[in-house]
Amino acid sequence: MHAVGGWRLDGVAPPVLGGAQADLVLLRAATADGSVWLAVDVDGLAVRPHESADPTRPTAEITARGLHVPAARELALDTALVHDLAAVLLAADACGTAARAVETAAEHARTREQFGRPIGQFQGVKHLCADMLVRLEQARALTWDAARARDDEARSLTAALAAATALDTAYTCAKDCIQILGGTGFTWEHHAHLLLRRAVVARQLLGSGDRHRLAALRHAADGVRRGLRLDLPPEADAYRREAREAVAPAAGLDPAAARRVLAPTGYAAPHLPEPYGLGAGPLQQLAVQRELDEAGIGVSGLGIATWVVPSLLAHGTAAQQDEHLGPTLRGERLWCQLFSEPGAGSDLASLRTRAERTEDGRWRINGQKVWTSAAQWAHYGILLARTDPAAPKHKGLTYFLVDMRNTPGIDIRPLKEITGESLFNEVWFDDAILPADAVVGEVDDGWRVARNTLGNERVHMADQVAFDTGLEALIERAGQQDASVRVRIGGLLAEAHALACIGLRTTLLQVSGLEPGAGASVRKLVQTLHQQKLAELTLELLGPEGAVREGPGERAVHGLLMSRCLTIAGGTTQVQLNVVAERLLGLPRD
Incomplete structure (x- = not known):
């Protein structure tokens, strides 16, 4: 008083x-x-x-x-600022706690042997370690951005998102570390319990993640948004001036037309080498993207051709490049990927489709491919087929270009998906004959061609806010929901902003000439599960209206069903967890 x-x-x-x-x-x-x-x-x-x-x-x-x-x-202190600073400082401390837990668990998994092999070779342990790293990378990204937002109007939002994720990440990673250590982790002598104790005290003093998720949602419901914008250095100005003039003819065009106009100039794919692109480094790519964004120019995507183009540039003949790259980059040539088979999904070493050389040097293809998206519309396909049955694993595979519309012996059969649509297909090859020049790279070396990526990788970072249309709709309806639902929406806010922050951090590393780090590897794992949870909650909140195939219910059910492919296509979540554990944490391969 x-x-x-x-x-x-x-x-x-x-x-x-x-x-x-x-x-x-x-x-x-x-x-x-x-x-x-x-x-x-x-x-x-x-x-x-x-x-x-x-x-x-x-x-x-x-x-x-x-x-x-x-x-x-x-x-004369701002109480909200004091609370935000405490949240960010304890979030940073929690990231350190979680990082130590991940390191300790991974080291034990690499060296502890049971049943004659390291326990990190067992998928259960491997996936748990990888999931710990995925959680840590989200916490790091959110805490990093919260520290940057001290003078931003979204300061309290970012602080709440960081605390919501980091405090729980430290707690769960410490518990998982003890689990992986087994009896050793339950001893007083080992430091693992100190990690758990540290995480517990932080949560007790600052509140559990749910408290901060609710706080973040309140800020978002009040209209607070955190935009992420990469400030380009002065040396980007010259690139921007050049790009501004070059992309002007595409202003006002639809994305497909813009691609046709820009492809001959190299500005549709600046990361590619000339004459197909600009041979642009990360900074120039970002400068071009900034000018496209400010001019309101969207450029249509390439779909599967995104992976075809680098392989043709690195391994294709001059004739193959001349025939395919121009039409593909203009968006006039559609591609499909003929890799997966009934017995070889993620495990392409099990491919059985055969390619046999004929007496006149051509190739006879027999076999079945499946899960081939857009095969019924594609002009060309990229095919992996076995040319040496005696070769082990990925050896003995060859990479072919297939004219999908003019090659006899190809039977495309659309498969009806759980949505009722038919976007993917099974493709049968019955004595289909490919010309000798359909081979890309060397015979029996197709796996290397398929995995090729250019050293000059594409860099993209458009100015963005973290919350997409679906999440914005949930924020708008949050006030009508009980606390348990609001907590879930707050969790989706944290994931969405973590994804945006990971993207920005990855871009900054690339612009600086550094490796993109772990964040780039875990982003797909976070993104796919996030989209599934978003679709599930969107449908759930419709109640009985979501049980009928009309209006909002039709759209929400379709979104839920369609989201199930996200953790399968392009490598299942489980396979991706193996990759993260082996490549980033050094756990032994199965």
Whole structure:
């Protein structure tokens, strides 16, 4: 309460980190008309150290009994800022806790042997370690952005998102670390329990992730948004001037027409080498993208051709490049990928489609491909077929170009999907004859061609906000929902913003000439599961309206059904977890 020349302070503060070691304590005290922040010397306070649940981070109870605090010790602090700073600092600390848990678990999984092999070779352990890293990368990205947002109007939103994810990540990763360590992790001598204790204390002092997810949703519902914009350095100005003039003819065109206009100039694919692109490095690519965005120019995607073009550039003959690259980059030639088979989905080493050389040097193809998207509309396909049956695993495969419309012996049979649509197909080859020049690269070396990526990879970072249309709709309806649903929406906000932040961090690393890091590898895992959860909640909130095939229910059911392919296409989630564990954490291959 007010006193002559200052304040009279009475009361007990909750557990204060480092309170017994401090000389000066910042305390918030309730007043008749609100609250006040006071800087108080500990000499006038009663300080009782606790036996903290985390022995590495002691806490103390601080009590004031009629203490006079001079008016000069009153601080004009923004309470929200203090809370945000605490959230971000503890989130950063939690990222360190989680990182140590991941390192400890992975090291144990690499070296501990059971049943004659390292436990990290068992898929259950491998996937758990990989999932720990996926959670950590999201927490790191959110905390990084929250630290950058100190002076941004979205400061409180980013702080809440960081705390929501990082505090729970430290807690769950510490628990999972103990699980992987087994009995060793349950001993006092091992440091794993200190990680769990540290994570527990942080959550108890700042609140669990759900509390912060609800706070983030409140900010979002109030209209707060965090836009991510990459500030280009001055050296990008020249690239932007050139791009501004070059892309001007595409202004006002639809994306397909814009591609046709820009492809001959190289500006439809600036990352490609000349004459198909500009041979642009990361900075020039971003400068071009910035000018396209500011001019409102969208360029249609290439679909499967995104992977075809690099392989043709690296391994194709001059004749193959001349025939295919121009029409493909103009969007006039559609492609499909003829890799998967009934017995070889993710495991392409099991391919059985045969390619046999004929007496005149051509190739006879026999076999079946499946899950081939857009085969019924494609002009050409890329085919992996076995040319040496005696060769092991990925050896003995050859990469072919297939004219899908003019090659006798090809039977395309659309497959009806769970949505009722037919986007993918099974494709039968029955003595289909391909010309000798259909081979890309060397015979029996098709796996290397298929896996090819150019050293000058595409870099893309459009200015963006993290929340897409579907998530915005959930935010708009959040006020009508109970707390459990609001928590789920808050979790989706955190995932969406983490994805945007991971994208920005990856781009910054590429522009700096550095490796993209773990974030780029885990992004697909986060993205696909996020889209599935978004589709599920969207349908769930419709109630009985979501049981009928009309109006919003039709769209929501279709979205839910369609989302199931996301964790299958392009490599299943389980295979991707293996890749993350083996390549990023160094766990042994199966």
